[in-house]
Amino acid sequence: xxxxxxxxxxxxxxxxxxxxxxxxxxxxxxxxxxxxxxxxxxxxxxxxxxxxxxxxxxxxxxxxxxxxxxxxxxxxxxxxxxxxxxxxxxxxxxxxxxxxxxxxxxxxxxxxxxxxxxxxxxxxxxxxxxxxxxxxxxxxxxxxxxxxxxxxxxxxxxxxxxxxxxxxxxxxxxxxxxxxxxxxxxxxxxxxxxxxxxxxxxxxxxxxxxxxxxxxxxxxxxxxxxxxxxxxxxxxx
Amino acid sequence: xxxxxxxxxxxxxxxxxxxxxxxxxxxxxxxxxxxxxxxxxxxxxxxxxxxxxxxxxxxxxxxxxxxxxxxxxxxxxxxxxxxxxxxxxxxxxxxxxxxxxxxxxxxxxxxxxxxxxxxxxxxxxxxxxxxxxxxxxxxxxxxxxxxxxxxxxxxxxxxxxxxxxxxxxxxxxxxxxxxxxxxxxxxxxxxxxxxxxxxxxxxxxxxxxxxxxxxxxxxxxxxxxxxxxxxxxxxxx
DNA sequence: TATAATAAATGTAAAAAATACATTTATTAT
DNA sequence: ATAATAAATGTATTTTTTACATTTATTATA
Numbered sequence: 001x002x003x004x005x006x007x008x009x010x011x012x013x014x015x016x017x018x019x020x021x022x023x024x025x026x027x028x029x030x031x032x033x034x035x036x037x038x039x040x041x042x043x044x045x046x047x048x049x050x051x052x053x054x055x056x057x058x059x060x061x062x063x064x065x066x067x068x069x070x071x072x073x074x075x076x077x078x079x080x081x082x083x084x085x086x087x088x089x090x091x092x093x094x095x096x097x098x099x100x101x102x103x104x105x106x107x108x109x110x111x112x113x114x115x116x117x118x119x120x121x122x123x124x125x126x127x128x129x130x131x132x133x134x135x136x137x138x139x140x141x142x143x144x145x146x147x148x149x150x151x152x153x154x155x156x157x158x159x160x161x162x163x164x165x166x167x168x169x170x171x172x173x174x175x176x177x178x179x180x181x182x183x184x185x186x187x188x189x190x191x192x193x194x195x196x197x198x199x200x201x202x203x204x205x206x207x208x209x210x211x212x213x214x215x216x217x218x219x220x221x222x223x224x225x226x227x228x229x230x231x232x233x234x235x236x237x
Numbered sequence: 238x239x240x241x242x243x244x245x246x247x248x249x250x251x252x253x254x255x256x257x258x259x260x261x262x263x264x265x266x267x268x269x270x271x272x273x274x275x276x277x278x279x280x281x282x283x284x285x286x287x288x289x290x291x292x293x294x295x296x297x298x299x300x301x302x303x304x305x306x307x308x309x310x311x312x313x314x315x316x317x318x319x320x321x322x323x324x325x326x327x328x329x330x331x332x333x334x335x336x337x338x339x340x341x342x343x344x345x346x347x348x349x350x351x352x353x354x355x356x357x358x359x360x361x362x363x364x365x366x367x368x369x370x371x372x373x374x375x376x377x378x379x380x381x382x383x384x385x386x387x388x389x390x391x392x393x394x395x396x397x398x399x400x401x402x403x404x405x406x407x408x409x410x411x412x413x414x415x416x417x418x419x420x421x422x423x424x425x426x427x428x429x430x431x432x433x434x435x436x437x438x439x440x441x442x443x444x445x446x447x448x449x450x451x452x453x454x455x456x457x458x459x460x461x462x463x464x465x466x467x468x469x470x471x472x473x474x
Numbered sequence: 475t476a477t478a479a480t481a482a483a484t485g486t487a488a489a490a491a492a493t494a495c496a497t498t499t500a501t502t503a504t
Numbered sequence: 505a506t507a508a509t510a511a512a513t514g515t516a517t518t519t520t521t522t523a524c525a526t527t528t529a530t531t532a533t534a
Contacts, residue, residue: 018252094246
């Protein structure tokens with residue numbers, strides 16, 4: 001980093017605390033959940049909060065968020081994107097602090113349950129969240145809105161499902177995200193027409209006698225299609 | 238602001254410079270343009286740049302961006318939204334600085350031309366921009382991608398047009414944004430079916446002998462429709 | 475004052491996509 | 505063998521999208 005002495009441009013400018021906060025979604029048995037965190041330290045000890053961190057010297061915002069996610073869940077290599085910046089002057093009564101929210105979609109059966117417990121983190125259904133500190137409830141509302149929009153145009157739903165999943169699981173994910181029942185026949189027709197699912201020969205019999213075939217999302221095919229101007233667009237209405 | 242002495246939480250945390258940078262779009266005679274700025278002061282004097290500012294003590298990011306926009310263009314009450322945060326450690330060689338990009342859509346005939354000139358700002362067609370400082374070209378690329386997406390789902394195109402505009406103007410705006418010729422008949426049919434345009438009795442004869450009727454966007458109607466789960470969705474492909 | 479020139483405005487038929495809707499199938503437990 | 509359960513499937517109707525060419529209003533000029 002360059003020596004700033006004598007550089008009028010930076011001299012006297014305010015510097016702010018800059019944090020990231022992670023909105024971590026999981027999909028558990030038909031329910032969309034969020035990982036929230038009971039603060040063990042002051043300030044705001046004992047209150048529910050998203051998981052966050054100040055940005056450190058040697059990392060950018062996304063790296064900070066990934067670091068936090070790794071610390072809490074043990075998970076690496078997760079779908080995570082910046083959402084929005086929260087910069088209201090008084091949003092944090094402790095100090096002037098800007099927070100960059102990042103949302104993550106995780107496969108709920110893969111995270112390290114012990115680690116999560118150690119960090120005082122819990123899963124809540126998104127529709128029955130407790131009151132969170134600062135503007136964290138707003139962050140969740142914004143993240144949900146974004147998720148609902150984005151999931152229609154990009155195949156990110158798979159990030160919330162196991163590597164192999166059934167069509168009923170996939171449908172229930174979309175039903176949960178859109179808060180709307182979908183027709184089985186039309187859902188399948190639509191999804192199969194996209195030609196992005198590979199059927200395996202195995203069935204998941206955990207929720208029926210007949211069992212439902214397991215499928216995998218074909219990311220390579222998607223990438224190829226997308227490059228040629230393909231539109232994922234799942235639901236019109 | 239609370240006294241932080243004794244508050245372990247903040248003590249020793251790094252503080253960063255936080256700036257906003259404005260990606261200002263305008264639509265001028267069929268061409269999508271961007272307002273860029275020749276720096277008059279060090280550092281990077283003489284180079285092309287987006288217009289930005291450090292966030293000040295008493296303002297949030299959006300307020301900072303609106304302040305800048307007002308200073309440069311004289312315009313108030315402009316469509317402006319946060320886009321993305323740029324936080325790479327070395328993005329600014331002068332100091333560790335995070336920038337929040339904000340994009341604005343302005344009606345190009347309304348800004349204060351003298352003010353703009355005074356500030357060394359110029360309009361460039363987006364497809365022939367000069368090289369900009371830091372990661373500002375990336376900001377523009379990201380803003381364009383966002384604009385292309387958003388304009389399909391939200392009626393923000395009108396922010397770039399005069400209050401009253403013709404259908405040919407509207408169509409050329411979409412053609413310019415999507416970089417694609419559209420069919421006049423289908424374009425009109427689609428737009429009229431949305432029922433969001435009010436036809437006036439006046440014509441604009443500046444580009445044809447016959448003249449084209451002037452229309453206005455009906456924001457109230459849009460708001461009502463949107464609340465009842467309406468989908469703007471302009472183009473499928 | 476007729477004609478040429480110019481961009482604006484319009485309609486229809488065919489193809490594709492979305493929707494509504496009910497039965498059969500595979501398997502397990504009794 | 506039968507009952508129970510969730511998975512899987514097909515078709516007809518409606519809606520939306522697409523492709524495509526001519527007429528209209530006006531001004532300038534011959």
